Amino acid sequence: MNRALATRFAIVLTLVLVMSAALSAEVQSRFLAGKVLDSSDQGVPRAIVYLKNTKTLVIKTYIAEQDGAYHFPGLAPNVDYEVYAESNGKRSDVKSVSSFDTKPRLNINLRIDSK
Secondary structure (H helix, E strand, C coil): CHHHHHHHHHHHHHHHHHHHHHHHHCCCCEEEEEEEECCCCCECCCCEEEEEECCCCCEEEEECCCCCEEEEEEECCCCCEEEEEEECCEECCCEEECCCCCCCEEECCEECCCC
């Protein structure tokens, strides 16, 4: 009888571990996208967009498309980020992506004024 009880316990424990691993694997990554715009709301082609992980201080870059579009997929949901753009010596304001924002897809436009 003890052997049967131990086997059942082992099966239940295995199921609990498998289910908890599956639930933790469901943590969604986030996707950040947007456009780099000038003062007349036109896209800034080939602007460099910087994304800084505020936990590790690692910076990723993206060269904006012809219409100013950029994107960063696969962002960790429990990390804050800072994003900004540069083009021709001009720089946008720094925008924050908070870990408290639970939306899986974020859209942030960055403005580089030509003044």
